[in-house]
Amino acid sequence: DAKTTQPNSMESNEEEPVHLPCNHSTISGTDYIHWYRQLPSQGPEYVIHGLTSNVNNRMASLAIAEDRKSSTLILHRATLRDAAVYYCILRAVLNNAGNMLTFGGGTRLMVKP
């Protein structure tokens, strides 16, 4: 199964943009890249996902490298409420492994006022 690698932690200042990297060098052509975030003592919540093209929604932007071996979650203006653990996961579409949805350790984002 394709795996992802993320930094253990990152710091940001409030009101500044944050770029959270994710490496997935063994990604296959049918793997979607998903991002979730988890606030303390809560279940994770969906943030964004994409396949090849960059994606934007009200929460964040997802920039996917041309070779798809890495991606970056972009929070345009970090707030204190964005302090969470961010998970980058891959989901295969064309086989049963796509239903496994395996999470790694994630990146703990700390936002300083």
Added chain:
Amino acid sequence: DGGITQSPKYLFRKEGQNVTLSCEQNLNHDAMYWYRQDPGQGLRLIYYSQIVNDFQKGDIAEGYSVSREKKESFPLTVTSAQKNPTAFYLCASRTGEGPLHFGNGTRLTVT
């Protein structure tokens, strides 16, 4: 509002006892999942079910059992065979190709 309900929020048990964690969803989702999370760690998949009366083992199924008799319910039993049962347990559901929707978890402590 639709969502996933996990109960109870906190659960305490003595070692050697089986315990069942509840997960109910009213989202009409076909697939449901159980994850385990240890302090400072990511989520590990225990079991998942794509349809009623069917389920598959995840990465760490040993010591756990599940059932899926109804679409909206996917209870997880932590048996006495699970060597380190103390953890935060998360249930999730999904429909089709959509994102996972998570409950707010049950924190199980076994002493």
